[in-house]
Amino acid sequence: MFTIAKTEASRGLWPVLKDSLREPEAGMVMVxxxxxxxxxxxxxxxxxxxxSAGRVRTPMTIGHEFVGRISAIGAGVTGFSIGDRVSAECHxxxxxxxxxxxxxxxxxxxxxxxxVDRPGAFAEQVEVPASNLWHVPEGIPDAHAALFDxxxxxxxxxxxxxxxxxxxxxxxxxxxxxxxxAIAKAHGARTVALQEPNQARAAIAxxxxxxLVVSPRDPDSTDKILELTRGQGxxxxxxxxxxxxxINAALDLAAPGAVFALLGIPSGPVALxxxxxxxxxxxxxxxxxxxxMYETWYQVEAFMLKNPALMGKVITHILPATDFAxxxxxxxxxxxxxxxxxxxxxKGRLPQ
Numbered sequence: 001m002f003t004i005a006k007t008e009a010s011r012g013l014w015p016v017l018k019d020s021l022r023e024p025e026a027g028m029v030m031v032x033x034x035x036x037x038x039x040x041x042x043x044x045x046x047x048x049x050x051x052s053a054g055r056v057r058t059p060m061t062i063g064h065e066f067v068g069r070i071s072a073i074g075a076g077v078t079g080f081s082i083g084d085r086v087s088a089e090c091h092x093x094x095x096x097x098x099x100x101x102x103x104x105x106x107x108x109x110x111x112x113x114x115x116v117d118r119p120g121a122f123a124e125q126v127e128v129p130a131s132n133l134w135h136v137p138e139g140i141p142d143a144h145a146a147l148f149d150x151x152x153x154x155x156x157x158x159x160x161x162x163x164x165x166x167x168x169x170x171x172x173x174x175x176x177x178x179x180x181x182a183i184a185k186a187h188g189a190r191t192v193a194l195q196e197p198n199q200a201r202a203a204i205a206x207x208x209x210x211x212l213v214v215s216p217r218d219p220d221s222t223d224k225i226l227e228l229t230r231g232q233g234x235x236x237x238x239x240x241x242x243x244x245x246x247i248n249a250a251l252d253l254a255a256p257g258a259v260f261a262l263l264g265i266p267s268g269p270v271a272l273x274x275x276x277x278x279x280x281x282x283x284x285x286x287x288x289x290x291x292x293m294y295e296t297w298y299q300v301e302a303f304m305l306k307n308p309a310l311m312g313k314v315i316t317h318i319l320p321a322t323d324f325a326x327x328x329x330x331x332x333x334x335x336x337x338x339x340x341x342x343x344x345x346x347k348g349r350l351p352q
Contacts, residue, residue, distance in 0.1 A: 002346050004122035004324050007059045011048045013324065016059070021125045024074035029130045031086060033343040035146040035318075036121050037065035038327050040174065045116070046328050049267075056116060063122030064090035064115035067136055067145035068343075077130040086133045087148040088121075089297070090114040091290050095131075106156075106290035122324070124346055134297050140304045143318055143340045144311045150338070151300050151311075152291035153263060154179035159299060160286055161236045161261045164188040169225060169234035171250050172241030172264055173201040173213075175314060175338040180238050182208050182310040183303060193225055193234065195246070198334045207313045216246060222253060234258060244270040251277040261286040314338050320345050 005016045024030045045052040045062050056062075070084045080086070093100050093108035100108050114120050114128065136145045154176050161168075168189045170177050173196025184192045185208070193212035196202045205213045212228050214221040226233060233255040239247055242264030251272070254260055260283050272278070278285060291297065304311060316337035319327050330336040 001124045002321065002343075003061045003124070004063065004321070004341075005059050005061045006045055006048075006052075006056060009048065009053065009058055011046070013046050013062065013328070015322065015324075016061070018123075021127055024072050024127050026075040027077060027130055028074040028127050029070055029077060029080060029086075029133060030072035031066075031068035031088070031121075031126050031128055031133075032071045033066050033068040033121055033124060033126055034085075035067055035142045036063050036321075036341045036343060037146045037150060038324075038331065038339045038341065039063075039065050039150060040176075041116065042122075043328065043331050060116075061119040061123050062115045063120040064113065065146055065149040066121035066126065067142055067148075068121075068126070070133075071125070074130070080130060080133060080135075085136045085138065085145070087136050087145055088114070088128045088134060089132045089291065089293055090149055091293075092118075092129055092132060093293070103292075105293045122321070122341070124343060134294070134301075137301065137305060140301070141308065142344070143315055144304050144308065146340055147311075147315075147338065148297060148300050148304075149291070150176055151179050151183075151303070152296045153288070154183055155299050155303065156291050156296045157238055157240075157261050157263050157286075157288045158183045158187055159296070160288060161238060161259045163236050165190050166235040167191045167229040167232075167255075168193070168236045168238065169250065169253070170194040170238045170240065171246050172196065172239070172243070173198065173205050174240060176263065177238070177240040178204055178208065178314045178337060180240065181205060181210055182307065182314065184238070185210070186303060186307060186310075189236075191228055193228055195221065195250075200335050201337065204313060204316065204337045208310060216249065222249075225253060229255070232256075237261065238263070240264040242266045244268075248272065248277070251281075251283065254281065254283055257282045257284075259284045259286060261288050263288040315340055318342055322346070
């Protein structure tokens with residue numbers, strides 16, 4: 001079985017051939033992976049930054065965004081059959097804590113993450129709790145179906161911020177920012193502007209027919225956003241860059257009473273003038289993590305079924321799984337949108 005793993009505590013990932021997985025345990029399901037998306041979390045593990053070095057135990061097969069077909073079912077599992085096409089929520093919550101029992105499993109403090117804390121989906125097979133699986137309609141292409149997880153992040157942020165009829169600014173044009181822009185348009189935002197300094201990603205954003213795409217390095221960017229929003233500034237800010245300077249600049253630009261949703265994770269502490277930028281302006285800060293289980297999944301399914309063209313514009317590369325290193329090189333270069341690895345093409349080509 002071909003896998004992509006972090007085998008040593010240094011920058012990089014390595015191909016590893018392992019024995020096929022055993023029969024799934026009770027409550028678990030074995031999924032033969034068809035396609036898997038490369039996530040920002042995977043890039044952190046590839047880079048071996050401080051967060052991943054403190055969290056991930058080597059060796060670890062990584063990857064958590066995927067679609068596949070069920071090949072084996074453990075005891076006690078109902079509602080699924082061999083051959084079903086499924087994706088999965090990568091956050092495995094405890095199910096018994098206060099948060100889980102009040103509909104907030106996405107912030108369960110006992111969460112275990114596929115591809116971070118337990119073997120992941122950059123492999124021909126992955127074992128997943130049946131309770132985390134999601135039946136994927138056949139009308140959703142494999143490359144799109146692999147991305148319920150990141151599109152779910154964007155959907156959770158947009159839905160939480162209530163963008164309908166609002167002027168929206170998205171700070172950061174990585175894949176989740178691009179998905180958020182497409183979702184905000186689909187949810188009836190009055191205007192959608194996106195800030196992104198990378199020219200390749202800005203070009204993808206323009207293909208989504210947004211109202212404004214601007215580089216924060218453009219000295220006229222603030223004036224352009226104010227002109228678009230009739231001088232008041234954005235009523236909703238969706239922050240996905242994690243950049244401290246960008247966060248502060250967007251708070252300055254936000255309209256009084258704005259909703260400011262933060263999904264991007266800064267590399268360290270961020271200094272804010274809370275009095276001037278938040279309290280006195282009446283700005284509401286929303287911390288966004290994961291997806292609401294499983295409200296967000298229903299929303300993402302509907303979006304994917306109705307907007308295949310928008311999904312296809314954000315996915316810029318579908319690579320053979322064996323060419324995974326090229327995917328991470330493209331991310332290094334910033335020369336891509338979303339990258340999907342094709343695992344179905346491995347069938348019959350590699351020794352098991």
